[in-house]
Amino acid sequence: MASFDYGSLGLKVGIEIHQQLRGKKLFCNCPAELSETVVGKFERTLRPSASEMGEVDRAALEEAQKSLRFVYECTPCDCLVEADEEPPHRASQEAIEGALLFARMVDARPVDEIEFMRKIVIDGSNTAGFQRTALIAMDGMLKMDDGTIGIETICLEEDAARRISEEQNRVVFRLDRLGIPLIEIATSPEIDSPERARMVAERIGTLLRATKRVRRGIGTIREDLNISISGGARVEIKGVQELDLIPKYVENEVRRQLALIAVRDELARRGVKEIPSIRVDVTPIFKGTKCKVLAKGIARGERVLAVRLPGFDDLMSEDEEGTKRLGREFAMHARVAGAGGIFHSDELPGYGIEQEEVLKVRAAVHADKKDGIALVVANEEQASSAMDRVIERARQALKGVPEETRDPLPDGTSAYSRPLPGRARMYPETDVPPIRVDKKLLDLIEAEIPELPEQITHRLQKLYSLNEEQANALVKNGYDEDFEELVRTGIPAKLVARTLINTLSELRSEGLDSSVLSSDILSRVLQGVGKGEYAKEAVPEILRRVLRNNESVEVAIEKLGFAGASTAEVDKIIYEILTEKMDLINERGERAIAPLMGLAMEKLRGKADGKTINERLTARVKELLSSER
Numbered sequence: 015m016a017s018f019d020y021g022s023l024g025l026k027v028g029i030e031i032h033q034q035l036r037g038k039k040l041f042c043n044c045p046a047e048l049s050e051t052v053v054g055k056f057e058r059t060l061r062p063s064a065s066e067m068g069e070v071d072r073a074a075l076e077e078a079q080k081s082l083r084f085v086y087e088c089t090p091c092d093c094l095v096e097a098d099e100e101p102p103h104r105a106s107q108e109a110i111e112g113a114l115l116f117a118r119m120v121d122a123r124p125v126d127e128i129e130f131m132r133k134i135v136i137d138g139s140n141t142a143g144f145q146r147t148a149l150i151a152m153d154g155m156l157k158m159d160d161g162t163i164g165i166e167t168i169c170l171e172e173d174a175a176r177r178i179s180e181e182q183n184r185v186v187f188r189l190d191r192l193g194i195p196l197i198e199i200a201t202s203p204e205i206d207s208p209e210r211a212r213m214v215a216e217r218i219g220t221l222l223r224a225t226k227r228v229r230r231g232i233g234t235i236r237e238d239l240n241i242s243i244s245g246g247a248r249v250e251i252k253g254v255q256e257l258d259l260i261p262k263y264v265e266n267e268v269r270r271q272l273a274l275i276a277v278r279d280e281l282a283r284r285g286v287k288e289i290p291s292i293r294v295d296v297t298p299i300f301k302g303t304k305c306k307v308l309a310k311g312i313a314r315g316e317r318v319l320a321v322r323l324p325g326f327d328d329l330m331s332e333d334e335e336g337t338k339r340l341g342r343e344f345a346m347h348a349r350v351a352g353a354g355g356i357f358h359s360d361e362l363p364g365y366g367i368e369q370e371e372v373l374k375v376r377a378a379v380h381a382d383k384k385d386g387i388a389l390v391v392a393n394e395e396q397a398s399s400a401m402d403r404v405i406e407r408a409r410q411a412l413k414g415v416p417e418e419t420r421d422p423l424p425d426g427t428s429a430y431s432r433p434l435p436g437r438a439r440m441y442p443e444t445d446v447p448p449i450r451v452d453k454k455l456l457d458l459i460e461a462e463i464p465e466l467p468e469q470i471t472h473r474l475q476k477l478y479s480l481n482e483e484q485a486n487a488l489v490k491n492g493y494d495e496d497f498e499e500l501v502r503t504g505i506p507a508k509l510v511a512r513t514l515i516n517t518l519s520e521l522r523s524e525g526l527d528s529s530v531l532s533s534d535i536l537s538r539v540l541q542g543v544g545k546g547e548y549a550k551e552a553v554p555e556i557l558r559r560v561l562r563n564n565e566s567v568e569v570a571i572e573k574l575g576f577a578g579a580s581t582a583e584v585d586k587i588i589y590e591i592l593t594e595k596m597d598l599i600n601e602r603g604e605r606a607i608a609p610l611m612g613l614a615m616e617k618l619r620g621k622a623d624g625k626t627i628n629e630r631l632t633a634r635v636k637e638l639l640s641s642e643r
Contacts, residue, residue, distance in 0.1 A: 018268055020207050024244030027211045027264055028203035031218045032173075032236045034229040035112045038329075039193035040172045041102035041146070042095040046194040048176070049089035056097065057085050060136040060143045076350065076432050084138035085186045087178065087278050092189040092386035096175075098141040101445045103150070105130065105170075110449060112227040113150045113170045114459045116197060119221055119466075120165050122154030127140060128170075130443040134435075140192065146443055147198070156201065156217060162257070166204035171196050183352075194229075196410045199294070203240060203248075208261035211239065215260055216490065220467045223492035225547055230492055231529030239263055246271035247415040250434060254422045255302075262426030271415045273339055277329050278414040281634050284384065286325035292379070293401045296320045296389070299374045305366030307354070315467065318399045319390055322379040323408050326386030331360035340411060346430035347407045348390055351399035357389040364523055373520035470494050478507040484558035487515045498531055501576050505540045509550060513540060517554045526561040535560065538567045547571070556586075588614055590632050592638065596610035 018025075039046055059082075094100035110128065117124055132144040139145075147169050151482075154165030173194040176186035199218055199298070203288060205211045215237050222228050222235075237254040241264055249271070251263050290627065297318045300308045308318055323330075330341035345355040359376075363369045372387075381387050390400045408414040420428035465487045474485040478501065483512070488494045493514040500510045513536065518528040539557060543550045559570040591613050592599065599606045613629055 018265070018266070022147050023268065023272075024265075025206055025268060026203040026239040026242050027200045027205035029205065029211060029215055029218070030238040030240070031199045031215065031222070032171060032238070032398050033199075033219070033222050034234040035109050035195040035197060036229050036586040037108040037112075037195070039040050039092075039095075040104055040109055040170070040336075041104075041193060042093055043103070044096070044193065045091050047091050047190070049091045049188075049190045051089055052087045052091060052176045052188070054088040054090075055085060057083060058141060058628060059083050060138065062134060062136055062143075067407050069385065080350065081183060082138060083184050084141075085184060086141060086175065087186065087188040089190040090191060090477055093508055096141065096189040096192045102146065105446055105449060106195055108227075109170060109197075110150070111455075111459060111462075112195070112225060113197045113228065114451070114611075115225050115462060115464075116222060117151035117154060118459055118463060119225070120154035120156055120168075122151035122165055122168055123455065124151045125149055126451055128449040128451060130192070130446040130448075131440050133171075134439040134441075134445045135174070138187055138312060139170075139177070141175070141189070145171060145174065146446065147449065150197075154223075156214065158213065158217060160210075162203060165199060166202050167198075167200045169200075171198055182409040197228075203242070208264035211264050212260040215257060219257070220490050220492075224464050224467050224489075226495060228463060230358075232527050239267075242272075243268055245273050245275050247416070247417045248338060248434070249417065249458050250419045250426050251422050252419050254420060263422060263428065265546065266427050273333060274411065274415045277340060277411055280329060281325055281412055284325040286412065289323065289405055289412070292321045292415065293321055293398060296375050296378050299371055300367075300379065303366065303371060303431050304368065307365065307400050308367070308389075315393075316391050317394050317397050319401050320375050321380050321388050321405060323386040323388060323433045324382045325384055326408065326411075327360075327384050328360060328386075329411075330358045330386055340408075340410075342387055343430065344404045344407055347403040348400035348430075350430075351392075351403050352396040353390050353392040353400035355390075355405060356400070361386075377552075378403055384475045396457075474498075478511075480511060484515060491515070491519075493518075496533055496536070500537055500540065501539055503541070505537070505544060509540060509543065513553055516580060517557060521561060524558070524559065528557075528561065531557060531561070535567060542567075542571070574634070575620070592634060599635060603639060604635065607632055610635065 016476060029086075030167055034046065037046060037160060038044065046637045085492060088097065092459050093100055105128070114124060123620050128148050128150060130146050130148040132142075135145045145459065148171070148639075149167060154168065156163040156165055173191050173196045175189050175192040176352050178186040178188050180186070199222075201214060201218075204492050205214055219235060223230070228234070235255075237256060237257075237260065239251040239260065240248055241251065242248045245417065251267065251442050252299060254260060272388055293315055294409070294596065299311060300312060303312075304308050309475075312318065326340070330339060330344070332339055332342075341360060344358065348356045357367065359381075362372045374388055375383040376385075379387055388401070388404050390397050390404070391401060417434045419431045419433070421431045422428055426567065470487050471482070471485045474480050474488060474497070475482060478497075480488075488497050488511060491514070497507075497510055518531070521528045535557075539553055542556075543553065544549055545563065548556075552571075552574070555574055556567060556570050559565060559574060562568060563570070563573075591610060595606070595613070598609065611631055
C-alpha cells in the first residue's frame with residue numbers, strides 16, 4: 015500500500031480519551047464494578063427530544079429510525095438511579111477530585127462552577143435517553159518529547175451500559191457499567207501523523223495511571239479519533255481500545271477519504287449533478303432467480319427495489335489497493351434501515367444474479383452504460399427506506415466526504431455508525447446541583463499532585479537497579495505501584511519486573527485478562543519461587559491456569575504438578591537424558607548441550623531453576639567427554 019505525505023495532505027487528528035475512575039459510581043453509591051449476576055430485567059423504548067432551541071439532533075433522529083426495543087439486565091452493582099426510577103444523587107466528590115487532579119497535571123484551567131448537562135443518547139446505552147456530562151477544565155497542555163499538544167477540554171461523565179446481545183429489533187444491555195465515572199480528555203486537532211496519534215494517546219494514558227485514581231483492565235479506557243484531511247471532512251472513529259491499532263485506523267481513514275475525494279472529482283468530470291429519487295420495483299424480474307438471497311426474500315413476500323445511480327459505473331467496487339469504496343458505504347447505510355445490505359452493478363453479474371437479469375433491471379430503471387444500479391430485498395417499508403438512504407449517500411458522494419461517526423473494526427478499518435451529533439444534543443441537567451470549584455478544593459488537589467511518569471521511571475532505575483527499558487515499561491503499563499508493593503514483600507525486583515512486563519503481556523496476547531490478577535495472587539506465586547517450591551519458569555504456567563480455570567494458586571500448582579525437584583531428582587533426569595542421547599554427545603561434543611538443555615527443561619519444566627539445570631547438565635556432559643578421552 016502507498017505511504018502518504020501527511021503534511022501535504024493536511025492531516026489533522028484530535029483524540030478523545032475516556033478513562034474510568036476508581037471508587038463509587040458518579041451519581042449513586044453503587045460500586046464501580048462489573049457483574050455477571052443478573053437479578054432482574056425490564057424493557058424500554060427511547061425517543062429523541064428537542065433541545066432548548068427546539069432542534070432535534072440528527073444522530074438521535076437516525077437512531078430513532080431503527081425502531082429498537084431495549085432490554086436492561088439489573089445486577090448487584092446498580093440501583094434505581096441506573097434504572098432511571100430515582101433521581102441522581104450528588105455527583106461523586108472522589109470522581110470530581112480525580113478529574114481536577116488530571117487537569118492540574120496538564121496545566122488546564124478549572125471552571126469556577128461544575129454544571130452537569132444532559133447529552134441525548136437514544137441508542138439504548140442509557141436508560142434515561144441521555145448521558146450526564148460536565149465540563150471540568152479547559153486549555154491544558156500535554157508535554158511530549160517532541161513538543162506539546164493542546165488539551166482543549168477535560169470533562170466528567172457517566173459511562174454507558176454494557177451491550178450484551180442483539181437480535182432483530184431487540185438489544186440487551188447490562189446496567190453494571192452504567193454510571194461508572196469517566197474522565198474525558200479531548201486534545202486539539204493538531205496531531206499530524208498516525209504514529210504521533212498513538213504516542214499522544216499513550217502519554218495521556220500514562221499520566222492518568224500516574225494519578226492512581228483510574229480503573230485498569232480491558233474496557234476501562236477507550237479512544238475516539240477525530241480525523242480529517244484537506245478537502246475531506248471530520249470523521250469520528252468511536253471506541254478504539256487497541257492502542258497499537260491507532261496508526262492503522264488513521265492511515266485507513268486517510269485512504270478512505272482520498273478515495274471518496276477521487277470519486278467526487280470523477281463524478282464532476284462525468285457531469286453528474288443530481289441523483290433522482292426514483293425507486294423501481296423489479297421483483298417480477300427475479301421470479302425463478304438463482305440468487306439465494308433474492309429468492310428467499312421473495313418467498314417471504316419481500317420486494318426487490320432498484321435505483322439508478324447516474325455516472326456511478328465502476329465507482330462502487332474496491333480499488334487496486336483494496337480501499338472500500340461506495341458499494342460498501344451504500345450497504346452500511348441500507349443496514350441502518352433494517353435491510354441486510356445491497357447488490358450493486360459493479361459486482362454483477364454475481365451472487366447467482368445472471369447477466370440477463372442485470373440487463374432487465376438496467377432497462378427497468380433506464381440506466382445507460384455509464385450508470386450504476388443498486389438493488390435491495392426487504393419488506394416494502396424497509397426496502398423503500400434503504401433505497402432512500404442509498405440515494406442520500408450517493409448525493410453525499412457528489413460533495414466528497416460526509417461528516418459521520420464510524421465504528422472501529424478489528425482489522426483497522428471502520429464501518430458507518432451514524433451522523434456526527436451536533437449542538438442540539440445538549441441541554442441542562444436540572445436534577446444535579448452545581449459544584450463550586452473554590453480555593454479549598456484546589457488547594458486539596460495541589461497537595462495530591464503525584465510524581466510525573468518520567469520521575470517515577472528515574473526513581474525505579476535508581477532504587478531497584480532496573481534498566482531504562484524495564485522502568486519505562488513498568489510505568490507505561492501502570493505497573494509501577496504493583497511493582498513496588500511486591501518488592502517490599504521481599505521478592506527480587508528483577509523477578510517482579512520480568513513477571514509484570516513479560517509474563518502479563520504474554521497472557522494478554524493469548525486473550526486472557528491479566529488485570530484480574532491481584533497483588534495477593536502475584537505475591538503468592540512469586541514468593542513460591544523464593545521458597546523453592548518451584549522454579550521461576552513455572553510462574554507463567556501457574557498464572558495462565560489461574561486465569562483460564564478460575565482456580566486458586568494452590569489448586570493450580572497441585573494440578574500442574576509443580577513441586578520443587580531436589581538436586582538428586584534433577585541429576586536423575588539428566589542422567590536418563592544423557593544415557594538416551596549418548597550418540598548425540600559423541601557426535602557433537604559440547605555443542606550437544608543446547609538441544610539436551612531443551613529436553614531437560616521440558617521434563618523439569620517449573621520444577622527446577624533453569625540456571626541450576628544448565629549448570630548440572632553442562633558439568634555432567636563435560637565429565638562424560640573427559641572420561642572418553
